[in-house]
Amino acid sequence: MEAYLDNAAxxxxxxEVKEIMMETLEEHYGNxxxxxxxxxxxxxxxxxxxxxxAKSLKVEEKEIIFVSGGTEANNQALICGAMAxxxxxNHIITTKIEHASVYNPLVYLExxxxxxxxxxxxxxxxxxQEQLVEAIGEDTILVSVMHVNNEIGAVEDIAEIxxxxxxxxxxxxxxxxxxxxxxxxxIFPKRMHIDLLSVSGHKIHGPKGIGFLYVKDKTxxxxxxxxxxxxxxxxxxxxxxxxxxxxxxAVQLAYADFDAHIAHMYELKIxxxxxxxxxxxxxxxGIDGIxxxxxxxxxxxxxxxxxxxxxxxxxxxxKNIYVSAGSACSSNHPALSGTLQAIxxxxxxxxxxxxxxxxxxxxxxxxxxxxxxxxxxxxxLQKYVRR
Amino acid sequence: MLYKVFLIKYAEIGIKGKNRxxxxxxxxxxxxxSLSRVEGEFQIRKEMGRIYVEALSDYDYDxxxxxxxxVFGIVAICPVKIVDSTEWETVVVETIKYVEEVYDKQNFTxxxxxxxxxxxxxxxxxxxxxxxxxxxxxxxxELKVDIHQPEVMITVEIRKQTNIYSVVIPGLxxxxxxxxxxxxxxxxxxxxxxxxxxxxxxxxxxxxxxYFHAPPYTSERAKQxxxxxxxxxxxxxxxxxxxxxxxxDIQMYIYDQCPHDQLTIIMxxxxxxxxxxxxxxxxxxxxxTGESIGQVASQTMQxxxxxxxxxxxxxxxxxxxxxxxxxxxxxxxxxxxxxxIQPYEDCCTTFVAxxxxxxxxxxxIQKSETHLVKKIDEMFARALDTVETIVIRPE
Numbered sequence: 001m002e003a004y005l006d007n008a009a010x011x012x013x014x015x016e017v018k019e020i021m022m023e024t025l026e027e028h029y030g031n032x033x034x035x036x037x038x039x040x041x042x043x044x045x046x047x048x049x050x051x052x053x054a055k056s057l058k059v060e061e062k063e064i065i066f067v068s069g070g071t072e073a074n075n076q077a078l079i080c081g082a083m084a085x086x087x088x089x090n091h092i093i094t095t096k097i098e099h100a101s102v103y104n105p106l107v108y109l110e111x112x113x114x115x116x117x118x119x120x121x122x123x124x125x126x127x128x129q130e131q132l133v134e135a136i137g138e139d140t141i142l143v144s145v146m147h148v149n150n151e152i153g154a155v156e157d158i159a160e161i162x163x164x165x166x167x168x169x170x171x172x173x174x175x176x177x178x179x180x181x182x183x184x185x186x187i188f189p190k191r192m193h194i195d196l197l198s199v200s201g202h203k204i205h206g207p208k209g210i211g212f213l214y215v216k217d218k219t220x221x222x223x224x225x226x227x228x229x230x231x232x233x234x235x236x237x238x239x240x241x242x243x244x245x246x247x248x249x250a251v252q253l254a255y256a257d258f259d260a261h262i263a264h265m266y267e268l269k270i271x272x273x274x275x276x277x278x279x280x281x282x283x284x285x286g287i288d289g290i291x292x293x294x295x296x297x298x299x300x301x302x303x304x305x306x307x308x309x310x311x312x313x314x315x316x317x318x319k320n321i322y323v324s325a326g327s328a329c330s331s332n333h334p335a336l337s338g339t340l341q342a343i344x345x346x347x348x349x350x351x352x353x354x355x356x357x358x359x360x361x362x363x364x365x366x367x368x369x370x371x372x373x374x375x376x377x378x379x380x381l382q383k384y385v386r387r
Numbered sequence: 388m389l390y391k392v393f394l395i396k397y398a399e400i401g402i403k404g405k406n407r408x409x410x411x412x413x414x415x416x417x418x419x420x421s422l423s424r425v426e427g428e429f430q431i432r433k434e435m436g437r438i439y440v441e442a443l444s445d446y447d448y449d450x451x452x453x454x455x456x457x458v459f460g461i462v463a464i465c466p467v468k469i470v471d472s473t474e475w476e477t478v479v480v481e482t483i484k485y486v487e488e489v490y491d492k493q494n495f496t497x498x499x500x501x502x503x504x505x506x507x508x509x510x511x512x513x514x515x516x517x518x519x520x521x522x523x524x525x526x527x528x529e530l531k532v533d534i535h536q537p538e539v540m541i542t543v544e545i546r547k548q549t550n551i552y553s554v555v556i557p558g559l560x561x562x563x564x565x566x567x568x569x570x571x572x573x574x575x576x577x578x579x580x581x582x583x584x585x586x587x588x589x590x591x592x593x594x595x596x597x598y599f600h601a602p603p604y605t606s607e608r609a610k611q612x613x614x615x616x617x618x619x620x621x622x623x624x625x626x627x628x629x630x631x632x633x634x635x636d637i638q639m640y641i642y643d644q645c646p647h648d649q650l651t652i653i654m655x656x657x658x659x660x661x662x663x664x665x666x667x668x669x670x671x672x673x674x675x676t677g678e679s680i681g682q683v684a685s686q687t688m689q690x691x692x693x694x695x696x697x698x699x700x701x702x703x704x705x706x707x708x709x710x711x712x713x714x715x716x717x718x719x720x721x722x723x724x725x726x727x728i729q730p731y732e733d734c735c736t737t738f739v740a741x742x743x744x745x746x747x748x749x750x751x752i753q754k755s756e757t758h759l760v761k762k763i764d765e766m767f768a769r770a771l772d773t774v775e776t777i778v779i780r781p782e
Contacts, residue, residue, distance in 0.1 A: 310606070311603050311604055312603075313603075314602055314603030314604070314605075314606050314607075315602075315603035316603075317603070317607075318602060318603055381603075384604075384639055384642055384738070385738075
């Protein structure tokens with residue numbers, strides 16, 4: 001049996017997605033900027049994708065910019081959002097559990113004279129809203145909060161946060177990293193007071209190398225890439241038509257039969273956690289005293305006492321079970337996970353945390369097999385540790 | 388001007404007496420192998436104590452030089468102009484033409500060196516030098532003679548034909564691979580063992596390699612890293628048989644049965660035993676490691692003596708007295724450093740004790756090893772039975 005439980009890292013491309021991409025590679029391969037009919041054919045795929053995305057978010061098609069993926073979306077939102085608004089101030093607010101593609105652009109902005117406040121989260125990864133609102137000052141221009149945390153699956157109350165921010169200072173840009181949440185949640189930027197929203201294609205069974213940035217109409221953001229002026233100058237470069245077409249199809253499928261998919265994943269998550277709770281020396285992170293429905297449906301973070309995550313990962317791999325280590329760690333240079341530390345895990349626990357992540361195609365059988373395998377492996381691995 | 392011929396200079400091979408042809412043939416073979424990765428057709432000729440590489444088709448000059456600079460035994464590579472005549476007037480005209488074609492500006496100091504293989508040639512070597520020097524000065528007024536430290540040394544050799552050259556590109560030196568027997572390298576993934584492989588191969592030794600894999604404690608990426616290292620080293624050593632040994636069971640058994648501060652020493656003794664068995668099977672005459680005195684606890688003289696005792700074969704340690712930085716310098720030169728510093732664990736670091744012994748005694752280690760008698764032979768045999776051998780070729 002094989003169990004791919006690393007869907008928060010990437011997902012398998014769906015056959016329908018592959019099919020539409022093949023069309024753009026083999027038949028409708030024109031440059032969408034070309035005047036002739038080949039160009040028009042290619043452009044139709046872009047229109048299709050924009051329509052699907054706009055529909056899913058209830059926004060205008062013109063508010064969507066296609067980019068190379070989540071990292072580029074976050075970079076443009078933060079760096080180009082801050083630069084475009086630097087006359088209004090130099091202060092940015094974010095949380096302590098952001099992804100590196102948010103964190104590192106902010107580190108860059110700090111080197112360029114911006115000031116960044118990092119707001120605390122509680123033991124379940126929920127952002128401290130009072131602290132966030134309190135931090136808003138005269139010179140605050142941008143707030144960036146991730147919707148779903150990639151390591152523990154914490155869900156932030158984006159609508160609530162958006163409302164509070166705008167109430168205190170309407171001019172602030174509100175950016176949401178929705179890379180782990182889009183396709184798993186219904187996100188409506190207009191109702192949630194979101195100005196900028198980052199999404200990646202390959203987390204929702206689309207291809208790698210494509211994503212989009214939602215930019216609310218009339219929001220001041222600069223381009224990150226300059227060139228031939230495609231996408232109204234907001235993102236130059238010949239459009240990645242195969243990627244965009246594939247993304248469009250993936251979005252269409254993610255939001256078709258949406259409720260059933262999500263219910264299935266929550267059912268899996270509850271089922272899996274119940275099985276894990278029967279095992280000794282295991283702790284599921286980020287669910288302390290809250291309903292599972294208040295966490296992401298697809299992420300389960302588990303700390304296994306006395307086993308290094310990297311070793312457990314390779315032992316599971318040997319049984320065809322694919323997961324992620326909770327932290328990118330190596331023996332010599334432990335780069336400890338920011339999220340796991342922020343929710344209060346000790347260094348030892350951080351090094352012993354692995355992440356399981358589902359897709360809507362994950363089955364109960366796979367999870368049973370996984371738990372059975374864990375029951376076999378954990379006691380053995382606990383015996384062999386560095387002393 | 389496109390050179391058609393490269394003159395290959397070699398030093399040590401020249402003094403190997405009656406065995407000389409063996410070394411020359413080995414060098415020709417190695418040159419052939421190295422050039423087989425370069426586009427174009429080449430002929431390698433041995434002629435009166437010289438090796439010539441002749442291009443029979445178009446080729447890329449930089450690629451050829453790069454290929455030749457990866458062959459041990461070559462001291463220098465000289466792109467040479469060949470004139471199919473020894474007639475004096477022609478020699479003078481062609482030498483002037485050569486200087487005109489090879490140098491953009493003829494404004495350097497120079498000296499002519501002449502060599503006659505043909506001793507019945509009507510002019511002596513000093514006469515050739517003087518007259519050619521004069522002819523060059525007449526043709527290029529900005530040239531100056533400097534017989535002590537010339538910027539350019541123009542060599543003219545009168546043989547059956549005339550060779551003219553002045554460009555000398557350094558080679559690696561050493562001896563051609565295959566002339567010094569074969570050895571088994573214990574390749575870890577660190578910085579030192581690839582450098583040791585390179586150094587022993589430089590003395591003409593063909594290398595095989597063994598890597599100890601310990602899944603799940605070491606990852607597929609750690610193994611891939613060793614494959615990448617071997618591939619880089621093979622640019623110099625030629626094809627390498629990489630033997631991947633699954634070491635997990637043995638390692639765990641030692642962990643269960645022996646004192647922890649002795650873990651690394653006992654583990655390494657078993658590595659020596661496994662490597663030796665593989666070496667014998669593959670016709671190797673010794674083991675090679677990247678050990679350097681005092682670098683880690685298992686590389687003190689006491690530790691190495693105890694480790695070495697586990698086997699019978701000689702263990703060669705090319706970097707034994709090198710400082711880390713000196714090893715790093717070589718690793719950077721041969722292109723293994725960047726690969727070695729990727730952060731994947733090898734099986735030696737996984738369970739290393741916080742305070743390992745640095746001065747083990749053989750008797751205490753042997754005593755600990757008696758705890759292993761029950762299962763170790765069976766595990767040892769299984770490790771050898773399940774060896775995966777990967778043939779590594781330069782890319």
